[in-house]
Amino acid sequence: MSDVYRRVPETTFGRVKQLVSEFANDHVRLVLLGPALVSLLVIFIYPVAYLVWSSMQRTLAFGVGAEFAPTANYAAMVEDPTFWSAVEKTLTYSFGSFAVSMLAGLVIALALNNVVRKRLRDTYTTLILLSWAVPLSIVGVTWRWMFNGQLGVVNKILRDVGLLSQNFSWLANPDTAMAVVIMADAWSRIPFATIIILAGLQSIPQEMYDAARVDGATTLQTFRHVTLPYLRPSFFVAGLITWMFAFRAFAIPFSTTGGGPASATEVLAIYIHRFGIELFDFGFASAVSMFLVGVTLIVAGIYVNVILEQISEIEA
Amino acid sequence: MSDTTPQTTLDESADVDDRDVSLRLEDVTKTFEDGGGEVVAVDSVSMDIRDGEFVVLVGPSGCGKTTTLRMIAGLEDPTEGRVVIHGEDVLGQEPRERNVAMVFQNYALYPHKTVRENLAFPLAIRKYPKEERASRVQEVAELLDIAELLDRRPGDLSGGQQQRVALGRAIIRDPEVFLFDEPLSNLDAKLRIEMRTELNKLHARVGKTSVYVTHDQEEAMTLSDRVAVMNDGKLQQIAPPQTVYERPANLFVEGEAVRATRAVLQTLGERLQAGDATDLVFGVRPEDVTDTTVVDESFPPETTFDAYVTVVEPIGANKDLTLAPSESAPEDEEFTVRVDANSTAQPGDTVTFAVDMSKAHLFDRATGENLTL
Numbered sequence: 001m002s003d004v005y006r007r008v009p010e011t012t013f014g015r016v017k018q019l020v021s022e023f024a025n026d027h028v029r030l031v032l033l034g035p036a037l038v039s040l041l042v043i044f045i046y047p048v049a050y051l052v053w054s055s056m057q058r059t060l061a062f063g064v065g066a067e068f069a070p071t072a073n074y075a076a077m078v079e080d081p082t083f084w085s086a087v088e089k090t091l092t093y094s095f096g097s098f099a100v101s102m103l104a105g106l107v108i109a110l111a112l113n114n115v116v117r118k119r120l121r122d123t124y125t126t127l128i129l130l131s132w133a134v135p136l137s138i139v140g141v142t143w144r145w146m147f148n149g150q151l152g153v154v155n156k157i158l159r160d161v162g163l164l165s166q167n168f169s170w171l172a173n174p175d176t177a178m179a180v181v182i183m184a185d186a187w188s189r190i191p192f193a194t195i196i197i198l199a200g201l202q203s204i205p206q207e208m209y210d211a212a213r214v215d216g217a218t219t220l221q222t223f224r225h226v227t228l229p230y231l232r233p234s235f236f237v238a239g240l241i242t243w244m245f246a247f248r249a250f251a252i253p254f255s256t257t258g259g260g261p262a263s264a265t266e267v268l269a270i271y272i273h274r275f276g277i278e279l280f281d282f283g284f285a286s287a288v289s290m291f292l293v294g295v296t297l298i299v300a301g302i303y304v305n306v307i308l309e310q311i312s313e314i315e316a
Numbered sequence: 317m318s319d320t321t322p323q324t325t326l327d328e329s330a331d332v333d334d335r336d337v338s339l340r341l342e343d344v345t346k347t348f349e350d351g352g353g354e355v356v357a358v359d360s361v362s363m364d365i366r367d368g369e370f371v372v373l374v375g376p377s378g379c380g381k382t383t384t385l386r387m388i389a390g391l392e393d394p395t396e397g398r399v400v401i402h403g404e405d406v407l408g409q410e411p412r413e414r415n416v417a418m419v420f421q422n423y424a425l426y427p428h429k430t431v432r433e434n435l436a437f438p439l440a441i442r443k444y445p446k447e448e449r450a451s452r453v454q455e456v457a458e459l460l461d462i463a464e465l466l467d468r469r470p471g472d473l474s475g476g477q478q479q480r481v482a483l484g485r486a487i488i489r490d491p492e493v494f495l496f497d498e499p500l501s502n503l504d505a506k507l508r509i510e511m512r513t514e515l516n517k518l519h520a521r522v523g524k525t526s527v528y529v530t531h532d533q534e535e536a537m538t539l540s541d542r543v544a545v546m547n548d549g550k551l552q553q554i555a556p557p558q559t560v561y562e563r564p565a566n567l568f569v570e571g572e573a574v575r576a577t578r579a580v581l582q583t584l585g586e587r588l589q590a591g592d593a594t595d596l597v598f599g600v601r602p603e604d605v606t607d608t609t610v611v612d613e614s615f616p617p618e619t620t621f622d623a624y625v626t627v628v629e630p631i632g633a634n635k636d637l638t639l640a641p642s643e644s645a646p647e648d649e650e651f652t653v654r655v656d657a658n659s660t661a662q663p664g665d666t667v668t669f670a671v672d673m674s675k676a677h678l679f680d681r682a683t684g685e686n687l688t689l
Contacts, residue, residue, distance in 0.1 A: 210391050211424035214495075215438040215485070216412035225437070229428040312471070 051293075055286035066283060073287035083288065085263065086271040093182055093253065093267050094246040100186035101242050102235070105193025112194070113201045125198070132191035140255025143184035147171055171257055174264035181253045181265050185246055193238045200234025201227070233311045240303040244296055268292050337400075338525040339365040339388065339493055344397035346383050346549075357383045359549035360397070370519050370526045371554070374536040375546035381529045382497055384546070388527060389495050390414050402492060412441075417486035418495040421502060423478040425470040431457075431481050432466040438489045456484045459521075476507045483515075487522060496528040500535065512538055537561070564677065567599070567684035599679055602636070604672040605653035607661060615670035625665045626650060635659050639669075 009015050024031050055073055057066035077083050108128060115121040134142075146153050149169035158164040170176045204227065212222040250269035253259065259266035259274070266274070268288060276285025346358040358380040365371050373381040386392040388399055390411035399406050406414050417438075425434050432453055439449045457463040460480045470478055479499060486494055500508045500515075512535060519526060519539075530536055536543050537557040544554040545568070553565035608615055624645070627638035634654045640647075643666075653669065661667045677688045 205422065205424070207420045207422050207424040208426075210386075210389075211418070211420055213391060214389055214411045214416065214418045216441045221441060225426060225429075229426070232428075 048293075051286050051289055054282055055290050057283045057286075059281050059283040069283075073283045076284060077287050077291065082263070083271070086266055086268050089178070089263075089265065090247060090267040090269075092178065093185065093249065093265070094243055096178075096182035097185040097189060097246040097249070098239060098243040100182065101189040101193045102239055104186065104190045105197050105238065106231075106235075108190065108194045109197035109201055112198055125195070128194055129191050131187060134188065136188055136249075136251035137255040139184055139188045140181075140252045143180060143187075143252075144171065144256045147180050172261050174261055177257050177261055177265050181256050184256055185249055185252045188252065189242050189245065193242055196234050196238035196241075197231065200231045203234075204230045233307055236303065236307045240300065240307070244300060247296060247299075248292060336366045337364045338367040338369070338402060339527070340398075340400040341384070341388070342398040342400065344384065344387060344394045344399060346380070346387060346392060347395045356549050358387070358394070361546075361549075361551045362397075363544060363551065363554055365525055365527065368523045368525055370528065370539060370541045371544055372528045372530060372536040372540035372542075373544045373546055374530055374533060375552075377531060379546040380549040381531075381546050385418075385495050385497055385527060385529045388493070389416055389418050414493075415489075415491050416493045416495055417489055417491040418497065419479075419482050419486050419499045421498045423470070423475075423482040423502075425478055425481055425485070427470050430467050430469055431462065431473070434470065434481055435466075435484050435488055438485060442489075452488050456488045459487070459518075460484050475503050476511060479503065479511060483518070487518075492525065494522075494524050494526040496526065496530075498530055499528075501530070501532070508535075515539060562675070564599075564686055566686055567679045598676065600671050600676040602652050602654040603634070604675040605655065606670045606672070607637075607655040607659040608668045608670050610656065610658050610660060611670075619673050620668050620670045622666055622668050625661045625663055625667055628661060628663055630657065633657055635661075637661055 009018055056068060056070040058069040058072045059066050112121055112124055112128075115124060145151070147155075147170040149155065149167050149172065152170070154170070155164060155167045159167070168176075170180055208226045208230070209222060212226050217225060248269055249267060250273065253265050253267055254270055254273070257265045259270040269292070272285045272288050272292070275281045275288070341361055341363050343360045343362055344358060345356070345360050348355045348357055361380070361384060363371070373384060375381050383392060387394050388401075390406065390409055390413075393408070401414060401416070411418075426437065429437065435453045435456060436449045439452060444452075453466070454463070457466055460483060462477065462480050462484065465473060465477060465481070470481065473481065479502075482499070500511050503511060516539060528535075528539060540557055542554055543557050543560045545552040545560060545565075547568050552568050553560055555563075555565075606615075608620060623639035623641060624643045625637055626640055627636075629636040629638075635657055637653050637655060637659070638650055639653060640650045655661070655669075677686050679686055
């Protein structure tokens with residue numbers, strides 16, 4: 001900007017105004033990104049930094065006061081057998097939910113994709129999405145009552161059809177309690193998996209199906225050689241996100257079983273909650289949270305690379 | 317257009333006996349439901365295609381040519397009529413039972429399989445032994461000059477290479493009939509012409525019955541033994557390319573399908589036909605018109621006309637002149653002629669032109685039928 005052509009404002013206010021507008025013009029990126037960066041700093045970077053710092057503090061008497069001990073909480077975590085038990089339960093829970101919701105999502109998406117009339121298909125899709133709109137804690141409470149030993153509808157149905165002679169306490173048995181929370185979690189994730197997989201199905205060119213038919217492939221062979229390979233990227237995306245959410249799940253197991261019976265369904269998020277919120281051991285809870293975040297980030301990183309590879313293979 | 321079946325009068329091979337016919341369509345009709353209404357995509361198309369013949373279906377988009385091809389492949393079932401391959405009515409048979417191979421516009425290669433696996437796929441599906449698969453893949457790869465690409469994936473290949481692989485996947489099964497659905501339309505102009513020549517060579521070597529769909533008239537003319545011109549779901553004419561060019565069955569074939577600019581010269585039509593000339597359309601190809609001022613020759617007056625020159629476009633060996641009946645004539649009465657390069661006509665001139673009457677045609681205005689055949 002050349003000074004020759006600049007009209008110099010006469011008042012002080014005018015000069016300030018001009019300086020501000022010139023600054024905004026010359027640093028437009030800063031002006032546009034600034035607010036977003038600041039909010040990111042406040043709501044993300046600061047809490048994460050605080051978490052790191054907090055995980056290095058040994059909490060003293062009931063959360064009042066702390067001393068700096070960078071590895072103490074991590075050492076305690078690794079040595080605690082209940083931590084490893086929570087890890088094992090988290091893996092069972094997350095992979096169980098992942099497997100059930102992805103399989104159901106695939107089956108439902110394939111069924112939806114075969115509905116020829118567009119309006120009917122859209123109606124079904126919307127209906128399936130409805131369960132997504134249910135808050136997770138409501139899902140948990142609903143499933144808790146459905147599987148309630150005395151009043152639950154599941155026991156009633158099973159007794160009515162003659163599969164059970166007397167009430168069974170689903171949530172009092174460690175194995176069935178785990179199965180119930182996994183099913184509840186999967187139920188809430190099926191819509192997401194379905195939508196992503198359905199979008200993947202609809203992006204497969206009709207020509208590929210025609211080519212496979214002319215090549216002589218049967219329906220099953222077409223599924224194996226056309227549908228599945230094309231579906232892989234969307235399957236991976238849906239799978240990663242489903243697993244990541246299930247790995248960090250809190251609302252559903254907490255509202256269904258609260259981690260019980262005993263600690264049979266105490267996944268890491270509930271374990272963290274117990275130590276941090278109930279026992280005020282913030283340092284230890286922070287260390288376990290770091291573990292949870294770390295594992296999630298590593299798995300996500302690997303997965304994203306795999307997905308990008310898959311996508312470039314299909315698209316190139 | 318005309319309800320008569322032009323191919324019976326113009327198809328010089330109409331008297332072939334049954335044994336020579338590789339593919340026969342009998343009154344094949346296809347209608348689609350379209351939101352309550354019915355759309356006739358293919359309207360009672362009949363044709364006999366002989367063993368080893370290369371027939372090109374040509375016409376504007378939506379004329380039913382692709383639907384016809386898909387019915388031959390078995391990807392669509394005709395609403396009415398029969399498809400006969402080697403004497404066998406294949407109606408209701410799946411594509412895999414028909415022994416046809418198809419090459420698609422977007423190649424339709426399996427993206428996650430290597431070129432080798434793509435080529436071998438139809439054989440693997442049919443449970444050919446491993447050794448035979450390998451030897452056939454090698455054979456086809458050499459034939460198509462893609463041997464060095466065998467371990468690559470389709471994503472790493474150029475469009476032309478992908479199309480070769482798609483061709484290879486069709487050839488490898490040694491099918492009775494090859495079907496091509498606009499296979500060259502995704503290639504750039506230069507590659508398209510190269511592949512066209514290659515297809516010609518390939519057909520000469522493989523010699524199988526082929527049905528080829530395109531909207532490109534040049535492709536139709538250069539590749540085919542016979543051209544089948546379609547419009548509005550109906551077969552307009554099926555004949556060798558030169559016949560289609562020189563003796564078009566109707567206005568559509570002459571005007572649209574072979575991309576010859578029609579010179580509609582009402583005055584000449586009137587002179588030729590003493591009767592009611594408004595029922596007739598006079599047609600002559602641009603190159604069958606001469607600029608009389610630069611030719612030392614006298615023309616009978618009934619073959620000449622005067623026209624106003626609006627545009628002159630030299631194209632090397634010739635000049636394209638855009639003419640109008642008079643200076644004030646509306647633009648839609650303009651037409652193009654192709655005269656010798658030594659023509660001195662300039663925009664704004666009124667020049668006397670002569671028509672080669674032996675190559676001119678008269679068409680019925682109502683039905684479009686060629687009356688001079």
